[in-house]
Amino acid sequence: MGNAQLQSIHIHPVKAFRSVPLRECVVEPWGPAGDRRWVLIDDGGKVVTQRQQPRLAQAAAEPLPGGGVLLSAPGFNPLAVAVPEPASTITLQIFRDKVEGVLADAAAHAWCSAFLGADTRLVHMDDPAGRRAVDPDFALPGETVSFADGYPLLLTSASSLDALNSLIANGDHPHEGPLPMNRFRPNVVVSGTEPWAEDGWSRLAIGQVRFRVAKRCGRCVVTTTDQVTAERGREPLLTLGRHRRIGGKLVFGQNLVPLDRGTIHVGDPVRILP
Numbered sequence: 001m002g003n004a005q006l007q008s009i010h011i012h013p014v015k016a017f018r019s020v021p022l023r024e025c026v027v028e029p030w031g032p033a034g035d036r037r038w039v040l041i042d043d044g045g046k047v048v049t050q051r052q053q054p055r056l057a058q059a060a061a062e063p064l065p066g067g068g069v070l071l072s073a074p075g076f077n078p079l080a081v082a083v084p085e086p087a088s089t090i091t092l093q094i095f096r097d098k099v100e101g102v103l104a105d106a107a108a109h110a111w112c113s114a115f116l117g118a119d120t121r122l123v124h125m126d127d128p129a130g131r132r133a134v135d136p137d138f139a140l141p142g143e144t145v146s147f148a149d150g151y152p153l154l155l156t157s158a159s160s161l162d163a164l165n166s167l168i169a170n171g172d173h174p175h176e177g178p179l180p181m182n183r184f185r186p187n188v189v190v191s192g193t194e195p196w197a198e199d200g201w202s203r204l205a206i207g208q209v210r211f212r213v214a215k216r217c218g219r220c221v222v223t224t225t226d227q228v229t230a231e232r233g234r235e236p237l238l239t240l241g242r243h244r245r246i247g248g249k250l251v252f253g254q255n256l257v258p259l260d261r262g263t264i265h266v267g268d269p270v271r272i273l274p
Contacts, residue, residue, distance in 0.1 A: 009188055020062065038125075183223045
């Protein structure tokens with residue numbers, strides 16, 4: 001573990017949109033600053049992700065000063081969306097959770113609806129400190145999360161991806177590999193560890209910021225979605241089902257909860273803590 005380091009950092013300003021690589025990032029209690037503070041909902045108030053709309057992989061959201069986002073997609077004019085003024089909130093449903101958020105302006109709704117060809121609205125999480133709790137089955141009291149699937153950060157390992165790609169190469173659909181890391185939509189990618197070493201971690205430090213490992217990450221159909229073309233295949237779920245079925249889930253990566261506020265940088269050492 002002496003050479004383990006932070007290989008890359010990624011945020012997703014709008015949930016399900018393309019990831020944004022960073023050289024450094026402020027870690028807040030609910031996750032990386034600017035990560036998944038925005039989300040799309042359908043006309044019934046349910047969150048829209050690549051599970052329902054794989055085309056979201058082709059939409060981008062660049063962070064703007066003050067927390068806004070610049071939306072862009074092939075064939076569409078970019079649109080700058082500011083953080084909405086404090087106002088009454090609406091209730092949206094993200095998986096089993098009902099969460100409060102503030103609607104963006106009408107231009108943002110129109111842009112997103114035109115892109116997807118379906119009525120959608122863009123919502124901002126105004127108060128991540130108090131809007132949504134981490135799954136109580138795996139949380140400590142008071143831990144909160146943004147519009148991420150369930151936990152403040154997702155960590156993956158470069159060596160584990162190499163090992164997975166080797167398994168795919170020897171499987172039934174080798175032409176689908178090797179897969180890039182963006183299929184797994186992590187926040188932090190570590191290098192210099194043994195394949196699957198993260199299975200045994202309970203705490204770690206990236207630079208000066210400590211994290212608690214909450215649980216392994218169960219994977220879904222989004223991992224089969226090409227993050228450039230939005231086309232779907234069968235991998236990696238087929239191979240994960242054969243080799244990484246743990247506790248009834250197909251797992252790759254670890255969900256983290258920060259124990260400190262601080263800034264992490266690409267190249268920071270990664271230390272495994274007792």
